[in-house]
Amino acid sequence: MCDYADPVPEDRRPTLSDVAAEAGVSKSLVSLVMRAEPGASPSTRRRVLEAADRLGYHPDSRARLLRSGHSRLLGVVFGIQHTFHADLVTDLYTAARETGYELALSAVTPDRDEKEAITGLLQDRCEALILIAPQSTTAELARLTTRLPVVVMARGVRGVDVVRNADADGLHLAVDHLTGLGHRRIAHIDGGRAPGAADRRRGYRSAMQRHGLPLETRIVPGGLTEEDGAAAARILLDEGLPTAVAAFNDRCAIGVLDVLTRARAELSVIGYDDDRLARLSHINLTTIAQDTAAMSRLAVARAVERAEHSPAGRRELVVPPRLVIRGTTGPASASPVSAAARRR
Amino acid sequence: MCDYADPVPEDRRPTLSDVAAEAGVSKSLVSLVMRAEPGASPSTRRRVLEAADRLGYHPDSRARLLRSGHSRLLGVVFGIQHTFHADLVTDLYTAARETGYELALSAVTPDRDEKEAITGLLQDRCEALILIAPQSTTAELARLTTRLPVVVMARGVRGVDVVRNADADGLHLAVDHLTGLGHRRIAHIDGGRAPGAADRRRGYRSAMQRHGLPLETRIVPGGLTEEDGAAAARILLDEGLPTAVAAFNDRCAIGVLDVLTRARAELSVIGYDDDRLARLSHINLTTIAQDTAAMSRLAVARAVERAEHSPAGRRELVVPPRLVIRGTTGPASASPVSAAARRR
DNA sequence: ACGTAGGCCTGGAACGTTCCAGGATGTGCG
DNA sequence: CGCACATCCTGGAACGTTCCAGGCCTACGT
Numbered sequence: 001m002c003d004y005a006d007p008v009p010e011d012r013r014p015t016l017s018d019v020a021a022e023a024g025v026s027k028s029l030v031s032l033v034m035r036a037e038p039g040a041s042p043s044t045r046r047r048v049l050e051a052a053d054r055l056g057y058h059p060d061s062r063a064r065l066l067r068s069g070h071s072r073l074l075g076v077v078f079g080i081q082h083t084f085h086a087d088l089v090t091d092l093y094t095a096a097r098e099t100g101y102e103l104a105l106s107a108v109t110p111d112r113d114e115k116e117a118i119t120g121l122l123q124d125r126c127e128a129l130i131l132i133a134p135q136s137t138t139a140e141l142a143r144l145t146t147r148l149p150v151v152v153m154a155r156g157v158r159g160v161d162v163v164r165n166a167d168a169d170g171l172h173l174a175v176d177h178l179t180g181l182g183h184r185r186i187a188h189i190d191g192g193r194a195p196g197a198a199d200r201r202r203g204y205r206s207a208m209q210r211h212g213l214p215l216e217t218r219i220v221p222g223g224l225t226e227e228d229g230a231a232a233a234r235i236l237l238d239e240g241l242p243t244a245v246a247a248f249n250d251r252c253a254i255g256v257l258d259v260l261t262r263a264r265a266e267l268s269v270i271g272y273d274d275d276r277l278a279r280l281s282h283i284n285l286t287t288i289a290q291d292t293a294a295m296s297r298l299a300v301a302r303a304v305e306r307a308e309h310s311p312a313g314r315r316e317l318v319v320p321p322r323l324v325i326r327g328t329t330g331p332a333s334a335s336p337v338s339a340a341a342r343r344r
Numbered sequence: 345m346c347d348y349a350d351p352v353p354e355d356r357r358p359t360l361s362d363v364a365a366e367a368g369v370s371k372s373l374v375s376l377v378m379r380a381e382p383g384a385s386p387s388t389r390r391r392v393l394e395a396a397d398r399l400g401y402h403p404d405s406r407a408r409l410l411r412s413g414h415s416r417l418l419g420v421v422f423g424i425q426h427t428f429h430a431d432l433v434t435d436l437y438t439a440a441r442e443t444g445y446e447l448a449l450s451a452v453t454p455d456r457d458e459k460e461a462i463t464g465l466l467q468d469r470c471e472a473l474i475l476i477a478p479q480s481t482t483a484e485l486a487r488l489t490t491r492l493p494v495v496v497m498a499r500g501v502r503g504v505d506v507v508r509n510a511d512a513d514g515l516h517l518a519v520d521h522l523t524g525l526g527h528r529r530i531a532h533i534d535g536g537r538a539p540g541a542a543d544r545r546r547g548y549r550s551a552m553q554r555h556g557l558p559l560e561t562r563i564v565p566g567g568l569t570e571e572d573g574a575a576a577a578r579i580l581l582d583e584g585l586p587t588a589v590a591a592f593n594d595r596c597a598i599g600v601l602d603v604l605t606r607a608r609a610e611l612s613v614i615g616y617d618d619d620r621l622a623r624l625s626h627i628n629l630t631t632i633a634q635d636t637a638a639m640s641r642l643a644v645a646r647a648v649e650r651a652e653h654s655p656a657g658r659r660e661l662v663v664p665p666r667l668v669i670r671g672t673t674g675p676a677s678a679s680p681v682s683a684a685a686r687r688r
Numbered sequence: 689a690c691g692t693a694g695g696c697c698t699g700g701a702a703c704g705t706t707c708c709a710g711g712a713t714g715t716g717c718g
Numbered sequence: 719c720g721c722a723c724a725t726c727c728t729g730g731a732a733c734g735t736t737c738c739a740g741g742c743c744t745a746c747g748t
Contacts, residue, residue: 013469013491015734026698031736041696056491058466062415063734066406066703080430081620089424090453097456102464105449109434112441120446123405230626258626262605276425282574282602359704370728375706385726407704410733 014055023051034059065125072101074303075121077114078132080107082224084249084273085132088153091296092130098297099304101127118144128303133195149306151299154290155195161306162316163299167196168203170288170321174246174270175207177286177323182332183244183268184213189222189232189256191248200272204246222248229255237263243332244268250275250287257285257328268329284327291319358399367395378403409469416445418647419465421458422476424451426568428593428617429476432497435640436474442641443648445471462488472647477539493650495643498634499539505650506660507643511540512547514632514665518590518614519551521630521667526676527588527612528557533566533576533600535592544592544616566592573599581607587676588612594619594631601629601672612673628671635663 016034020027025048032039033048040048051057065071074096078085089105096103104124106117114136121129128149134141134157142159144150151161171188178186188204191197201219208217222232229252236242237259245267247253253271260267271278274289298317360378364371369392376383377392384392395401409415418440422429433449440447448468450461458479465473472493478485486503488494495505515532522530532548535541545563552561566576573596580586581603589611591597597615604611615622618633642661 017734027734028699028736029697032697035736039696044696058463060410060469060734061467062406062410062469063703064736066404066410066705067734067736069703069736071406080433083427086424086430089451090455093451093453094455105451107433107437107449109437111434111438125404125406226624226626255624255626280570280599282570282599357704360706361704371704372706372708372729373727376727379706383726388726404704407733408706410735411704411706413706413733 013060014057015060016057018055019048019052019057022055023048070307071125071127073104073124073126074101074300074307075104075106075118075124075126075129076132077106077108077117077121077129077134080109082133083251083277084275087273087276088132088292088296091292092300095293095296095300099300101300101304122147127307130299130303135195149303151303151306153295153299156199156316159314161302161314163295163302163319164196164316165290165295165319165321167199167321168206170272170290171200171203171246172207172210173321173323174272174288175204175211177325177329178244178246178268178270179211179213181244181268181329183242184332185216185218185242186213186244186246187218187220187236187242189220189229189245189247189252191252192221192223192228194224194248197248200248216242218242222252224249224252226251226255226258228252229257230259232256233259236260237265241265241267244270244329246270247272249273250278250285253278253285253287253328254283257283268332270329274324278326286326286329287324289322289324291322295319357404358401359404360401362399363392363396363401366399367392414651415469415471417448417468417470418445418644418651419448419450419462419468419470419473420476421450421452421461421465421473421478424453426477427595427621428619431620432476432636432640435636436644439637439640439644443644445644445648466491471651474643474647479539493647495647495650497639497643500543500660503658505646505658507639507646507663508540508660509634509639509663509665511543511665512550514616514634515544515547515590516551516554517665517667518616518632519548519555521669521673522588522590522612522614522676523555523557525588525612525673527586528676529560529562529586530557530588530590531562531564531580531586533564533573533589533591533596535596536565536567536572538568538592541592548590560586562586566596568593568596570595570599570602572596573601574603576600577603580604581609585609585611588614588673590614591616593617594622594629597622597629597631597672598627601627612676614673618668622670630670630673631668633666633668635666638663 016027016030020030025044029040030048033045076089076092078089093103104121104126106120108114108117114134128151130151130153133154134152138157141150141157145160151163153163156162156164175186188201190201205217208214220232220235222228229247233256245256247256247269250271250273253269254277257269271285271287274287277283278285278287360371360374364374369388373384374392377389420433420436422433437447448465448470450464452458452461472495474495474497477498478496482501485494485501489504495507497507500506500508519530532545534545549561552558564576564579566572573591577600589600591600591613594615594617597613598621601613615629615631618631621627622629622631
């Protein structure tokens with residue numbers, strides 16, 4: 001890691017030529033060294049690096065990219081409000097590092113919509129875009145794909161590269177786990193129109209069917225925030241409790257859990273995502289984990305591949321989910337141990 | 345918002361010269377027209393625009409920026425794990441929009457430290473940096489400042505522009521509120537070495553003093569996550585409960601609340617930040633709000649000002665905090681109403 | 689001893705803009 | 719008529735890189 005020191009007397013940022021002059025070599029050579037290409041002797045290399053460090057030199061990515069034609073930049077669009085997106089971005093960074101590409105982040109906020117986030121990245125001349133759970137229509141995404149490679153994460157879309165986890169399988173895991181504990185009255189709090197919600201709903205339905213529980217199938221409208229989960233839990237309290245709940249995602253599950261705990265209701269609750277929040281010891285949520293590290297690697301690899309060779313047709317890469325058993329699920333017929341106590 | 349359509353027929357992107365040739369003028373003239381500068385006759389202007397449109401010309405921002413020297417780009421370094429940082433970034437986006445500057449985001453993750461995040465932005469040739477609660481040493485920050493304008497948010501540092509809230513005042517507000525409700529045994533769960541923690545600790549101490557409660561002063565080591573809060577709460581349970589707790593921040597407060605609620609302890613708890621999480625109805629946390637919108641506006645304004653005129657000496661802009669009363673604080677001598685019940 | 693291969697290095701031409709100095713016109717005014 | 723002064727336009731030099739063609743050594747094989 002280089003230092004921020006700046007002993008250059010000028011106010012101008014140091015350039016290749018400055019470093020070249022300082023080290024007593026040509027700028028071509030400095031360029032080589034900065035890119036870690038072969039063709040410089042170890043000693044000169046060291047001398048150049050020292051000179052660069054002394055001047056506080058940082059390569060100018062605009063010039064670099066103007067000349068070389070490619071930016072080695074991957075644009076990422078994510079919802080800054082979503083903790084799970086943050087988890088994905090974290091892994092995308094490490095995945096990108098291995099490929100030598102940089103990430104350009106562009107956030108969607110309540111005040112900055114997806115279109116704006118995307119146009120921003122287009123101006124930066126990214127070589128490919130990774131969109132996390134985008135809300136754009138399929139048509140919009142298709143049009144975007146004609147302009148540059150696009151990889152969509154955590155949502156299924158036709159005609160675009162997609163990396164996602166097997167949402168339906170995830171709910172099978174959840175229902176299997178719960179029935180294994182003896183539960184029969186298992187409700188699903190769904191995600192409405194959120195990306196992945198339809199698949200999870202479908203998975204829940206077929207899993208219940210498979211366990212011979214079609215009559216116990218019960219889907220409560222929910223959403224992807226804690227608020228949504230809390231609202232759904234209140235509906236359950238009003239209309240009659242199941243013994244277990246599979247929520248659309250962890251945030252939703254946390255909302256459910258909070259309302260139920262307070263009402264002293266003893267339910268098993270399972271979430272989805274293995275959000276950072278779910279792992280907190282005071283939440284300790286049983287959940288279906290998405291393998292964010294693997295998904296990130298795949299997404300980056302696919303984006304890079306397409307940026308470089310522009311290969312094959314669109315592909316859908318599906319990663320299997322995994323059950324993570326923590327404290328919020330337990331036997332259906334347990335003696336009155338409160339859900340809260342069980343969680344510790 | 346522009347469309348993503350791509351009417352370029354050729355494999356090479358058309359350039360200024362292409363348009364110039366097509367319109368039968370010089371590229372300088374095309375450049376003028378594209379930037380909507382005066383100096384071209386209406387008829388030629390129309391001819392050029394038509395030619396550009398015909399070729400599907402889009403200016404190359406890399407070359408433009410390289411030549412014109414300024415990027416109109418503000419770099420932002422933030423911790424992607426921190427929900428409060430996300431709140432700030434959200435407001436920074438809206439603040440930046442008003443000034444015509446773009447934001448370049450660079451996240452700090454467990455795998456990507458602050459130095460790396462900063463170097464990334466330096467390569468993009470940002471005109472100024474906004475650092476949210478940076479962990480770099482004062483010396484490092486000072487050195488960085490010699491390279492380009494730097495504005496630090498949510499942390500006090502000498503020798504650098506700082507935008508922060510009055511942390512000490514915040515704890516005065518908190519303690520005032522609690523004593524107003526009749527509390528005397530008020531503990532503070534602190535933030536350890538986190539940015540702002542020292543000031544908040546100091547504010548707590550002097551507020552207790554001011555209320556004639558120096559003997560009730562009790563500082564429990566905490567931190568900035570839910571885990572830290574939960575751990576501190578367990579210490580309180582072991583060593584004897586106060587009647588109220590002022591936590592370092594909202595996440596910490598949420599951890600406290602969770603442990604205490606479960607132990608059926610009736611305490612008033614107040615957080616800090618007015619984090620998005622604190623506002624959730626099922627948390628409904630009384631807290632000290634930082635005016636993130638105002639802080640963001642100030643930070644952006646300062647960064648832009650310094651990028652353009654490089655004025656005056658370093659300044660510290662301090663924004664007053666505000667008490668937000670929600671459900672987690674109540675009268676000290678209340679009859680056994682549980683904290684949980686009070687929260688609804 | 690001599691050619692040659694390869695390692696190390698240099699110079700200069702791009703890349704697509706913007707900026708600057710100036711060159712044509714035409715128009716108004718003494 | 720001639721001069722000043724707009725107005726409209728042009729050519730070429732930057733900007734900071736990368737890339738390419740080549741130049742100098744030294745070492746090595748014959």
